[in-house]
Amino acid sequence: MKVMIRATEEGTSIMRKFLVILDDSRECLNAMRFAAMRASKTGGGVAILSVIPPEEFNHWIGVGAVMREEARERIEVHFEVFAKWMRDRQGIDPELVIREGQPVDEIIAQIREDPEIGVVVLGAGTDKKGPGPLVTQLTKISGGLPIPITIVPGDLSKERI
Secondary structure, three states: OOOOEEEEOOEEEEOOEEEEEOOOOOHHHHHHHHHHHHHHHHOOEEEEEEEEOHHHHOOOHHHHHHHHHHHHHHHHHHHHHHHHHHHHHHOOOOEEEEEEOOHHHHHHHHHHHOOOEEEEEEEEOOOOOOOOHHHHHHHHOHHHOOOOEEEEEOOOOOOOO
16 A cells, blocks of 8 residues: 655644546536645645546447547546646646546546545536536445545635635
């Protein structure tokens, strides 16, 4: 198990990463802001996970590889916008993880594979349908997760974050 330790005036502490999910939702922005600001204040890091669902490539086998590469390129461009803000404003250099599969399964797998992840940060949607599928699914199984989940309201202002 790889664990980073950092010294503080009070003693030593384990460095933890905040895991944030990168998707096309509006609430993703607040989750990114919250994770970067908390990591900056606590000396932690940020891991940004983007999951490519398998159904995106099931159309034609020959085109699947091209579609997969295009999805990865879109994710990397999207990530770089958040990463630049985190580096410039919060002094955080986030890492990008891209996985393929069902989102909840891949989030759980990432948590189990990276012992430095200490908190999952999710943004909650504000529409009448509810907080969003990831928030709904992960909160249902949260009692079995080895780490806490922080849910950031989607309509929370930058100042309040």
